[in-house]
Amino acid sequence: MHHTQVVVVGAGYAGVAAANRIAREGAAHVTVVNPRDEFVERIRLHQHAARTESAVRPLRSVLRPEVALHVGTATRVAGDGVELADGGDLAADRVVHAVGSGAPRSLPGALSVQHLPGATALRDRLDAAAPGTPVTVVGGGLTGIETAAEIAEGRPHLVVRLVASTLAGGLSDAGRDVLRRALAALGVEVREGERVDHVGEGITVDSTSFTVPDLARASGLAVDEAGRLRVDESLRSVQVPTIVAAGDAAATTARWSCQAALPLGIAAATTVLAELRGQEPPAASVGFTATCVSLGRRRGLVQPSELDDTPRGRVLGGRTAALVKEQICRGTVWLARHPSPLFTRAGDLPLVPAWEAA
Numbered sequence: 062m063h064h065t066q067v068v069v070v071g072a073g074y075a076g077v078a079a080a081n082r083i084a085r086e087g088a089a090h091v092t093v094v095n096p097r098d099e100f101v102e103r104i105r106l107h108q109h110a111a112r113t114e115s116a117v118r119p120l121r122s123v124l125r126p127e128v129a130l131h132v133g134t135a136t137r138v139a140g141d142g143v144e145l146a147d148g149g150d151l152a153a154d155r156v157v158h159a160v161g162s163g164a165p166r167s168l169p170g171a172l173s174v175q176h177l178p179g180a181t182a183l184r185d186r187l188d189a190a191a192p193g194t195p196v197t198v199v200g201g202g203l204t205g206i207e208t209a210a211e212i213a214e215g216r217p218h219l220v221v222r223l224v225a226s227t228l229a230g231g232l233s234d235a236g237r238d239v240l241r242r243a244l245a246a247l248g249v250e251v252r253e254g255e256r257v258d259h260v261g262e263g264i265t266v267d268s269t270s271f272t273v274p275d276l277a278r279a280s281g282l283a284v285d286e287a288g289r290l291r292v293d294e295s296l297r298s299v300q301v302p303t304i305v306a307a308g309d310a311a312a313t314t315a316r317w318s319c320q321a322a323l324p325l326g327i328a329a330a331t332t333v334l335a336e337l338r339g340q341e342p343p344a345a346s347v348g349f350t351a352t353c354v355s356l357g358r359r360r361g362l363v364q365p366s367e368l369d370d371t372p373r374g375r376v377l378g379g380r381t382a383a384l385v386k387e388q389i390c391r392g393t394v395w396l397a398r399h400p401s402p403l404f405t406r407a408g409d410l411p412l413v414p415a416w417e418a419a
């Protein structure tokens with residue numbers, strides 16, 4: 062008898078949540094393909110670089126026992142399976158495309174905390190740096206801010222500056238004030254309205270943008286400008302509907318974030334499960350709750366948001382916010398292990414971009 066096969070490509074937040082949710086229903090045999098047998102908590106990679114927290118744990122420890130793990134790299138995704146770099150392939154009735162995002166290529170020679178090898182290389186450079194070495198973090202988004210703060214706190218003998226064309230553009234003015242005060246207290250020099258176009262003296266960290274692995278484009282699938290898989294409202298590839306995308310690798314309107322990747326992973330699983338039952342899947346939906354920023358281990362920022370991610374209400378700073386953020390980081394791993402739709406907030410954010418709806 063043919064046993065239904067689901068292959069999940071990429072074991073980040075979205076892929077692990079999708080795999081566990083599909084496997085729990087017992088509707089299919091689920092195999093996860095990931096280049097390493099470790100789960101990388103990407104939201105802690107700046108902490109890994111600063112040696113303030115670990116960001117890596119065994120992948121098996123976050124997967125349900127019935128999920129099979131294939132350590133390898135997918136080189137092609139198709140509607141009926143996946144080709145692997147080791148020459149093998151895995152046949153599938155449904156493929157979940159969840160390869161996430163990675164390092165920018167905009168600043169040659171700079172290091173990056175966007176993926177584990179980059180964060181480890183940065184950690185080694187920081188370990189070897191003499192007192193007074195300048196560390197320039199480029200990019201005023203949340204990753205750049207968290208990275209500058211973490212290094213300044215963890216390595217107080219280094220001189221950390223943050224260069225940002227805009228500082229935390231998505232936050233309220235009150236939120237930005239909390240950030241500026243915390244960065245100043247940590248001794249981070251913030252240069253707003255400036256750009257960096259080459260790597261200078263000391264250590265440079267590029268946090269300007271995310272990029273997506275080339276896998277979907279190289280597989281000949283319809284992608285957006287960033288290389289994310291173009292999907293319908295149930296996260297199915299517009300071209301090959303047996304491929305379902307989730308997380309940063311799916312072309313949705315949700316901010317590239319762990320906060321969206323987890324519910325998108327659960328939504329991708331809901332689509333796969335509905336189709337395996339012969340039902341029409343519901344439209345996927347994501348609702349944001351808050352933007353939570355860690356500023357070293359002792360400070361943080363919690364900015365509540367509307368479901369569509371626009372900031373609202375009063376911001377929380379200081380040690381309480383640091384504790385809230387730490388609990389959220391722990392909660393993300395728990396939710397990936399126990400992915401129930403009860404833990405996602407359904408928003409009214411239209412997930413399919415305008416070009417697709419038109």
Ligand SMILES: Cc1cc2nc3c(=O)[nH]c(=O)nc-3n(C[C@H](O)[C@H](O)[C@H](O)COP(=O)(O)OP(=O)(O)OC[C@H]3O[C@@H](n4cnc5c(N)ncnc54)[C@H](O)[C@@H]3O)c2cc1C
Pocket residue numbers: 070071072073074075076094095096097101103104105106107133134135136159160161162163174175176204207274276307308309310317318319320321322353354
């Ligand atoms: C330092 C830092 C701090 C962050 N902080 C926050 C935060 O506070 N809140 C928040 O919401 N977001 C945060 N983010 C963003 C968040 O980490 C990402 O948006 C999130 O990880 C996306 O999840 P994902 O499951 O889509 O992909 P990822 O977590 O990137 O996982 C993708 C997986 O796919 C694997 N993969 C890639 N290519 C292949 C292939 N060809 N074959 C097989 N496997 C493959 C990768 O190795 C990886 O394991 C932060 C990011 C960084 C770098």
